[in-house]
Amino acid sequence: MNDTAGELEFVPLAANDDETVGQWLDLMALAAETGPRAAPPCNVDMVGSLRFAPPATALDDWVVRSGGRVVGALRLALPDGAPTARVDQLLVHPGRRRRGIGRALWAHARELARKHDRTTLTATVVESLPSGPAQDPGPAAFAAAMGAHRSDIPAGTHQWLDLDRHDPLADGVPAVPAGYSLVTWGTITPDEYAVPVSELELSLGAGPVDRAAQEVRTSYARQFETMRVGRGRRAYHTGAVHDATGALAGYTSVSKTTGNPAYALQGMTVVHREHRGHALGTLLKLANLEYVLRHEPEVRLVETANAEDNHPMIAVNAALGFEPYDRWVFWTAEAGPSD
Incomplete structure (x- = not known):
């Protein structure tokens, strides 16, 4: 039986609406019990996300x-200057599925995208790997039924490191190559590295970035930190400094939410192309993992993801004990003409 249009009430979600936010958090916890493998949703992190968006994104x-209770949720991410609206969350209460709520949420997403002058909707769907556990085919079938199709963007490989099964630090941290030194910092990047970190992340180490470009978008690193702090996250970084020039040759980042002591997220690892060939990526990851575990000894599970065509980084992760678990496949659909 479908919920009729008259029964469904769409309400903007605001951080100061405690009752609605509480029901939203309950919905995410329920959905996580039957969804793909992930760290359990952290309430501090999720409430913080209502106030603090990622850099250059609304x-x-x-x-x-329905009946005064939250039965579904939708989040659109709107990158600055892009024609796309990304569906970051489309959830239906497990007890209310197959009643038309998902379709209503998708229709609402398309309407919102048009209001924001976006021409395209994108979404990420979790699918099975040949060597991994079977994943629910429902989300892909739903996307197709809504008129979406697979994007040409390479899928992501989602990997997990279980520290109770693999100890990448058993042989210690490798020696630092001659001509380089390691530095560490926590959630807040030291002033001397804020712009270099932003350059490395935005260029993926591929080449020079024009510093006049609003001092690398007014320091992307500082914007990212604002989001992290606002969401109650903490982070651990290790960088490699080229001794002769003082340049930051590369860095890596691991972050944590407040509510999941056993889980951590391996984020960006990037080495500038002029400093590749010294195994700095592996060194940075191992040194940073040792740094994380000194401060967060309860961490047992570390997750990460990379584009499937990023074979070097996937190989580095595999050598450290990360195991592929599932794929993150990108889908796209037209938002339709503006009203």
Whole structure:
């Protein structure tokens, strides 16, 4: 039986609406029990996300109620200057599925995208790997039924490191290559590295970045830190400095939410192309893992993801004990003409 249009009420989600936010958090916890493998949702992190969006991105959050209760949720991410609206969250209460709520949320997403002058909707769907556990085919079938199709963007490989099964630090941290030194920092990047970190991340180490470009977008690193702190996250970084020039040759980052002591996220690892060939990527990851575990000894599971065509980084992760688990496949659909 479908929920009728009259029964569904779409409501913008605001951080100061305690009752609605509480129901939204309950919905995410329920959905996580039957969804793909992931760290459990952290309430501090999720409530913080309603106030602090990622850099150069706006978020538009909604819930849908039926009978006065939240039965679904939608989050659109709106990157600055892009024609796309990314569906970051489309959830239906497990007890209310197959009643048309998902379709109503998708229709609402298309309407919102048009209001934001976006021509395209994108979404990420979790699918099985040949060597991994079977994943629910429902999300891909739903995307196809809504008129979406697979994007040409390479899928992502989602990997997990279980420290109770693999100890990449058993042989210690490798020696630092001659001509380089390691530096560490926590959630807040030291002033001397804020712009170099931004350059490395935005260029993926491929080449020079024009520092006049608003001092690398007014330091992407500082914007990212604002989001992290606002969401109650903490982070651990290790960088490699080229001794002769003082340049930051590369860095890596691991972050944690407040509510999941056993889980950590391996984020960006990037080495400038002029400093590749010294195994700095592996060194940075191992040194940073040792740094994380000194401060977060309860961490047992570390997750990461890379584009499937990033074979070097996937190989580095595999050598450290990360195991592929599932694929993150990108889908796209037209938002339709503006009203």
